[in-house]
Amino acid sequence: MNQEAMIERVRGFVKESSKIVVLLGVGTVIESGGENFWSSRECYRIEDIYHKSPDEMWSVGFYSARRDKFYEFYKKEILNFDLKPSSLYYDLKKLQEEGKITKFITQNMYGLHYDAGLTDVIELHGNVHENWCPHCGKKFDLDYIKAAKNVPHCDECGTAIRPGVMLFGESIGNELMTEAVNACEEADLILALGTNMYDNMVRFCTETYKGNRLVLITKEEHYMDKDADYVIHDKVADVLPKIFN
Numbered sequence: 001m002n003q004e005a006m007i008e009r010v011r012g013f014v015k016e017s018s019k020i021v022v023l024l025g026v027g028t029v030i031e032s033g034g035e036n037f038w039s040s041r042e043c044y045r046i047e048d049i050y051h052k053s054p055d056e057m058w059s060v061g062f063y064s065a066r067r068d069k070f071y072e073f074y075k076k077e078i079l080n081f082d083l084k085p086s087s088l089y090y091d092l093k094k095l096q097e098e099g100k101i102t103k104f105i106t107q108n109m110y111g112l113h114y115d116a117g118l119t120d121v122i123e124l125h126g127n128v129h130e131n132w133c134p135h136c137g138k139k140f141d142l143d144y145i146k147a148a149k150n151v152p153h154c155d156e157c158g159t160a161i162r163p164g165v166m167l168f169g170e171s172i173g174n175e176l177m178t179e180a181v182n183a184c185e186e187a188d189l190i191l192a193l194g195t196n197m198y199d200n201m202v203r204f205c206t207e208t209y210k211g212n213r214l215v216l217i218t219k220e221e222h223y224m225d226k227d228a229d230y231v232i233h234d235k236v237a238d239v240l241p242k243i244f245n
């Protein structure tokens with residue numbers, strides 16, 4: 001099937017569906033001006049500067065042992081983006097308002113989905129906006145973290161603030177996982193956007209999906225793409241207007 005026919009087919013699915021689940025992958029952040037830290041080019045760059053891999057620094061062990069270094073990396077590399085949701089997020093918002101989307105599931109942690117007004121989002125890896133004090137529970141926004149000189153501390157009790165993101169070595173809460181899996185199980189169409197079939201979130205969420213309408217839309221090709229029922233290789237922002245209208 002050529003791309004045009006594929007788009008026409010998926011467009012038909014969207015029309016028929018009322019329980020669409022959308023998986024938002026890192027590609028949707030990249031289309032909004034972000035970077036993928038786990039690309040090999042970025043890994044080399046980070047290792048050059050910090051003499052440690054992003055994997056190593058993005059871990060609960062490193063966070064506990066070297067909080068100052070963690071926050072240096074976190075603020076300079078992770079928070080140093082000015083991201084605006086790509087048009088793809090607004091196309092999704094429109095479709096959600098039509099009552100067709102039941103859930104968004106994502107590991108993205110910049111909260112672009114909220115900036116664009118999406119609701120019913122399961123954030124498997126938390127987000128950079130909701131930080132908290134592990135001692136007294138006080139919440140802190142992103143500006144507070146950015147404004148701190150080094151490690152941000154709670155202005156009530158002085159404890160180091162915990163960023164609201166999941167680090168390596170931590171596990172996703174059972175409740176969230178169950179919610180995500182249930183949503184996918186009940187979906188009549190799954191749109192996996194800006195990701196691939198090898199991605200942990202995609203594998204885990206689609207494991208119990210019994211339908212045959214798992215559609216992958218992504219610019220980056222991957223050898224496991226064939227595991228999706230339908231694949232469209234293109235920018236997500238270019239494809240969505242064609243399949244939603």
Ligand SMILES: [Zn+2]
Binds near residue numbers: 134136138154155156
């Ligand atoms: Zn506190």
